[in-house]
Amino acid sequence: MNRIEKLLKSKKNNILSIYFTAGYPLLNDTLSVIKYLTEAGADIIEIGMPFSDPIADGPVIQRSSERALANGMSVKLLFEQLREVRKVTDVPIILMGYINPVYRFGIDNFLVKCHETGIDGTIIPDLPVEEYLKAYDDKFKEQDVINIFLVSPQSTDERILFIDKHTRGFIYMVSSSSTTGSNKKISDPQINFFKRINSLNLKTPRLIGFGISDKATFTKACEYATGAIIGSAFIKALDEKTDIADSIKSFIREIRN
Numbered sequence: 001m002n003r004i005e006k007l008l009k010s011k012k013n014n015i016l017s018i019y020f021t022a023g024y025p026l027l028n029d030t031l032s033v034i035k036y037l038t039e040a041g042a043d044i045i046e047i048g049m050p051f052s053d054p055i056a057d058g059p060v061i062q063r064s065s066e067r068a069l070a071n072g073m074s075v076k077l078l079f080e081q082l083r084e085v086r087k088v089t090d091v092p093i094i095l096m097g098y099i100n101p102v103y104r105f106g107i108d109n110f111l112v113k114c115h116e117t118g119i120d121g122t123i124i125p126d127l128p129v130e131e132y133l134k135a136y137d138d139k140f141k142e143q144d145v146i147n148i149f150l151v152s153p154q155s156t157d158e159r160i161l162f163i164d165k166h167t168r169g170f171i172y173m174v175s176s177s178s179t180t181g182s183n184k185k186i187s188d189p190q191i192n193f194f195k196r197i198n199s200l201n202l203k204t205p206r207l208i209g210f211g212i213s214d215k216a217t218f219t220k221a222c223e224y225a226t227g228a229i230i231g232s233a234f235i236k237a238l239d240e241k242t243d244i245a246d247s248i249k250s251f252i253r254e255i256r257n
Contacts, residue, residue, distance in 0.1 A: 003092040003120045004146050004169040007043060008205050008226065015227025016218065016255060017044035017207055018234050019096065021064040022081070023073030024050075025238055030081045031088060033238075036245045038089040040252035044207075045089070046123065046229065049075055049097030060232040075105045082117040094148065096123040107136060115143040121169055123148045129163060148172050153193040157200060164202040173197060173208045173225060186211065186220045194224035215255050230255070 007015070018037055022030050030047070037045050050065035050073050057065065078095075085093065095114065102110050102124065114122070122145060127136075129149055140147050146169040151160050153176065163171060175190045190211070197206065208221040209229035221228035237251040238244055 002144055002146055002169070003090070004044070004094070007092055008170060011043065012205075013226060014222050015043045015205075015207060016041070016252070017046055017094075017209075017227060017229040018042045018252075019046040019048060019061075019209075019229060019231030020234060020238070021048040021050055021061065021068050022078045023068035023071045024064045024235070025067070025244070027068075027071040027073060027077075028081070029244060030078065031085060032244060033248065034085060034091075034093070035088040036248040037252070038091050040249045041256060042091060042252060043227065044092045044094060044229075046094045046096045046231070047078070048231075049078060049095055049101055051098045051101055053098075053100075058232055060235050064235050075101050075110070079113045079117055082119070086118040092120045093118065094121040094123055095119055099124050099127045108139065111139055111143040111145055114145045119145065121146040121148055123150070123172060125150055129166065133166060150174050151197070152176075153189070157196075160197065160200060160202070164200070164204050167204045170205045170207050170226065171202070172229070173206045175208050175210045175212070175221070186217055191220075191224070194221075198224060215257070218255050 001009075020033050034045055048061065048065065050068040052065075052069060124147065127147070132147055136147075148169055148171070149163045149167055150172045151163055152174040173194070175186070175193070194208070205226040207227045207229050208225045209231070212218055212221055212228040212230050213233035218228050218230065234251060237247050
């Protein structure tokens, strides 16, 4: 069983998923960040594959991508860095990014590398569900890599039910139509969206992302879903201190306690 599925089977609430950009703050920090996140108690680790045109990302993640690319990060180098990752963690790991770098690397090669390095899933926001199902579903299943789909407040009930039908792992609930890192609190319209999703009685667990930044927003999101995803706020925490081990442990402790 895939590690994502194992986690969701054993833990039904308060799942904390943390996103960071590969090669940030420094090029060779990737494994260290994973190690410290594991020790601090993250349930899922999402690794961002930096891209030059990250349309869904807010300014914090955009800047981290720009810096990682300037540092020399690439998909090829990321897989080289991840060769030893299963020696430092057994936490589910998801690669998140845009389809263009994956196409350039080669989808078949990308999935083989995911399998070889122990990557459990992907989140590719600009890969349409229909295209995935038609062209890539069998390839992902062959390498036991789960592709996570997104829903948003603009998604119709019909669309959400379609995604639920074809999902393994969890559904990524985008809490708003804005870019990442743009909200400080969860608003009434967002809560109404969460309630609408819950009223559909989906079979698939959900994690809420976009605008989750601290203990209050994490706790509120977990009232309506299996867990939540934090990205921009974590990257800001990495920026604020020179000791990334201390930054990571302090950040997770503030969310959990």
